[in-house]
Amino acid sequence: xxxxxxxxxxxxxxxxxxxxxxxxxxxxxxxxxxxxxxxxxxxxxxxxxxxxxxxxxxxxxxxxxxxxxxxxxxxxxxxxxxxxxxxxxxxxxxxxxxxxxxxxx
Amino acid sequence: xxxxxxxxxxxxxxxxxxxxxxxxxxxxxxxxxxxxxxxxxxxxxxxxxxxxxxxxxxxxxxxxxxxxxxxxxxxxxxxxxxxxxxxxxxxxxxxxxxxxxxxxxxxxxxxxxxxxxxxxxxxxxxxxxxxxxxxxxxxxxxxxxxxxxxxxxxxxxxxxxxxxxxxxxxxxxxxxxxxxxxxxxxxxxxxxxxxxxxxxxxxxxxxxxxxxxxxxxxxxxxxxxxxxxxxxxxxxxxxxxxxxxxxxxxxxxxxxxxxxxxxxxxxxxxxxxxxxxxxxxxxxxxxxxxxxxxxxxxxxxxxxxxxxxxxxxxxxxxxxxxxxxxxxxxxxxxxxxxxxxxxxxxxxxxxxxxxxxxxxxxxxxxxxxxxxxxxxxxxxxxxxxxxxxxxxxxxxxxxxxxxxxxxxxxxxxxxxxxxxxxxxxxxxxxxxxxxxxxxxxxxxxxxxxxxxxxxxxxxxxxxxxxxxxxxxxxxxxxxxxxxxxxxxxxxxxxxxxxxxxxxxxxxxxxxxxxxxxxxxxxxxxxxxxxxxxxxxxxxxxxxxxxxxxxx
Numbered sequence: 001x002x003x004x005x006x007x008x009x010x011x012x013x014x015x016x017x018x019x020x021x022x023x024x025x026x027x028x029x030x031x032x033x034x035x036x037x038x039x040x041x042x043x044x045x046x047x048x049x050x051x052x053x054x055x056x057x058x059x060x061x062x063x064x065x066x067x068x069x070x071x072x073x074x075x076x077x078x079x080x081x082x083x084x085x086x087x088x089x090x091x092x093x094x095x096x097x098x099x100x101x102x103x104x105x
Numbered sequence: 106x107x108x109x110x111x112x113x114x115x116x117x118x119x120x121x122x123x124x125x126x127x128x129x130x131x132x133x134x135x136x137x138x139x140x141x142x143x144x145x146x147x148x149x150x151x152x153x154x155x156x157x158x159x160x161x162x163x164x165x166x167x168x169x170x171x172x173x174x175x176x177x178x179x180x181x182x183x184x185x186x187x188x189x190x191x192x193x194x195x196x197x198x199x200x201x202x203x204x205x206x207x208x209x210x211x212x213x214x215x216x217x218x219x220x221x222x223x224x225x226x227x228x229x230x231x232x233x234x235x236x237x238x239x240x241x242x243x244x245x246x247x248x249x250x251x252x253x254x255x256x257x258x259x260x261x262x263x264x265x266x267x268x269x270x271x272x273x274x275x276x277x278x279x280x281x282x283x284x285x286x287x288x289x290x291x292x293x294x295x296x297x298x299x300x301x302x303x304x305x306x307x308x309x310x311x312x313x314x315x316x317x318x319x320x321x322x323x324x325x326x327x328x329x330x331x332x333x334x335x336x337x338x339x340x341x342x343x344x345x346x347x348x349x350x351x352x353x354x355x356x357x358x359x360x361x362x363x364x365x366x367x368x369x370x371x372x373x374x375x376x377x378x379x380x381x382x383x384x385x386x387x388x389x390x391x392x393x394x395x396x397x398x399x400x401x402x403x404x405x406x407x408x409x410x411x412x413x414x415x416x417x418x419x420x421x422x423x424x425x426x427x428x429x430x431x432x433x434x435x436x437x438x439x440x441x442x443x444x445x446x447x448x449x450x451x452x453x454x455x456x457x458x459x460x461x462x463x464x465x466x467x468x469x470x471x472x473x474x475x476x477x478x479x480x481x482x483x484x485x486x487x488x489x490x491x492x493x494x495x496x497x498x499x500x501x502x503x504x505x506x507x508x509x510x511x512x513x514x515x516x517x518x519x520x521x522x523x524x525x526x527x528x529x530x531x532x533x534x535x536x537x538x539x540x541x542x543x544x545x546x547x548x549x550x551x552x553x554x555x556x557x558x559x560x561x562x563x564x565x566x567x568x569x570x571x572x573x574x575x576x577x578x579x580x581x582x583x584x585x586x587x588x589x590x591x592x593x594x595x596x597x598x599x600x601x602x603x604x605x606x607x608x609x610x611x612x613x614x615x616x617x618x619x620x621x622x623x624x625x626x627x628x629x630x631x632x633x634x635x636x637x638x639x640x641x642x643x644x645x646x647x648x649x650x651x652x653x654x655x656x
């Protein structure tokens with residue numbers, strides 16, 4: 001897991017969001033524009049500059065009770081305005097494992 | 106089985122209460138994540154991609170049927186109905202909620218299971234041969250010494266904040282099933298020229314970013330001196346091990362940088378000051394631990410009972426028997442390996458239903474005992490040979506009779522990018538595809554013993570360096586690539602594999618492995634020359650040519 005401190009040095013190359021895991025159950029969550037967390041990527045606040053990304057991350061990290069391990073992640077925005085994960089790791093975090101689970105939930 | 110006493114039970118229960126309080130304080134905001142992280146890690150709780158992951162220790166790989174049922178209960182009640190057996194005789198649950206963890210720990214504590222020191226910079230679960238106590242030719246049961254080490258290292262105040270994690274493995278057989286040469290300290294029980302039992306002590310083995318095979322630091326340490334000698338090693342490591350750089354903090358780096366002779370001299374000096382002190386093990390103490398291990402009341406049984414003779418007519422049974430049944434120290438009995446590598450399945454996973462059913466099977470046929478091996482398979486250690494046909498049917502019914510133990514589809518794989526926050530690439534889908542490619546049992550038998558190990562990152566939880574074929578996932582420009590090594594092995598002749606060439610893409614891995622296996626079949630000197638021996642004889646070049654000539 002890339003630490004938020006290291007990420008502060010990173011310049012973003014495209015649209016990005018802040019994601020983390022929810023403290024009480026570890027579920028994947030995304031920071032919203034309303035300074036809250038959502039389990040839906042579609043609710044995530046999009047940032048397009050490094051300054052905005054750093055600010056969103058700082059605000060997210062400050063919520064130590066609600067979430068852990070917050071970091072900036074790239075996203076892609078398709079022609080219809082839908083937010084899609086920007087890499088395989090984030091795709092897996094959003095959609096789950098790429099394999100069949102031994103027991104179907 | 107080992108019978109825990111009141112001290113063990115109190116310690117485990119107190120730990121649960123302590124962690125319950127820590128979780129409560131974390132969820133109320135009294136503890137920050139920075140403050141809580143080390144506490145959760147020391148109780149086996151990681152944060153992974155989708156959720157918390159909970160790692161539970163199975164000391165020296167020995168489980169009772171009651172304990173296995175409780176693991177099934179935890180999988181069902183607190184997780185998603187399955188667990189993942191790891192390469193260090195642990196089981197991991199992938200979807201645990203932090204808020205429910207204290208309850209899960211309390212349920213496990215009732216049957217003497219815990220998660221202490223399954224993570225963090227301390228001594229980890231002490232591992233051993235999964236056939237301990239039943240393997241023919243064994244010097245003695247290595248679990249006695251594993252248990253002594255477990256008690257000594259658990260919550261040891263001096264070694265709870267080491268520079269980095271620290272792993273022990275012990276074997277007492279000529280053939281090393283515990284991979285002792287890739288551990289921080291590896292211990293091999295043997296007899297010296299005077300006929301006394303003691304340990305060859307190896308130090309500085311390990312995989313990860315900088316892999317090393319362990320080096321012998323002392324050829325013979327008497328059992329009574331085991332703890333003092335081990336403590337001398339750990340004191341030298343604790344004093345000189347690097348805390349400034351996580352990548353250089355393991356003891357293997359210290360041993361490498363000092364050189365084994367200088368490191369050994371430092372340890373010797375430390376040891377001479379303390380060897381006759383409080384850590385000297387009295388025979389009484391060892392005997393007390395030994396007496397807490399119970400062994401079945403074996404019957405006098407024939408080696409070739411009628412039931413077995415009749416069942417041999419069934420080729421499916423014979424395929425399983427010749428693959429998964431191994432000699433036992435007692436005539437009329439066998440050790441049965443249980444593959445957790447079904448065709449197309451995730452290596453090492455077992456469902457709660459399978460665990461429950463296996464616990465019942467163990468009660469019926471194996472004196473209620475199950476073993477866990479570092480190859481991510483299970484074993485039943487005490488099977489009467491007359492029961493083999495009935496056992497096979499029972500295992501087959503629950504999907505646990507895949508006859509591929511030690512064959513090409515018996516793949517070790519870490520959870521990889523599907524679960525792990527450290528991974529760069531997926532491991533499980535690669536393993537699944539390979540098991541499909543090599544699903545034909547006759548082909549797999551023709552190939553013979555061949556270990557494929559897969560890791561999704563350089564941390565090497567899938568032990569790729571010591572796979573006969575090792576596969577390491579890396580990431581290049583956002584895409585998954587895989588480096589292939591060949592010629593590694595984790596047994597008594599442990600070696601690190603050699604890279605055969607540039608990394609290949611995700612979709613090409615299975616083809617490349619098939620090419621390597623085909624090259625081996627063409628190159629081997631005789632049908633019984635193992636893959637790893639062919640590589641040793643010829644080097645990697647013929648395999649490299651085969652793989653890259655057309656790519």
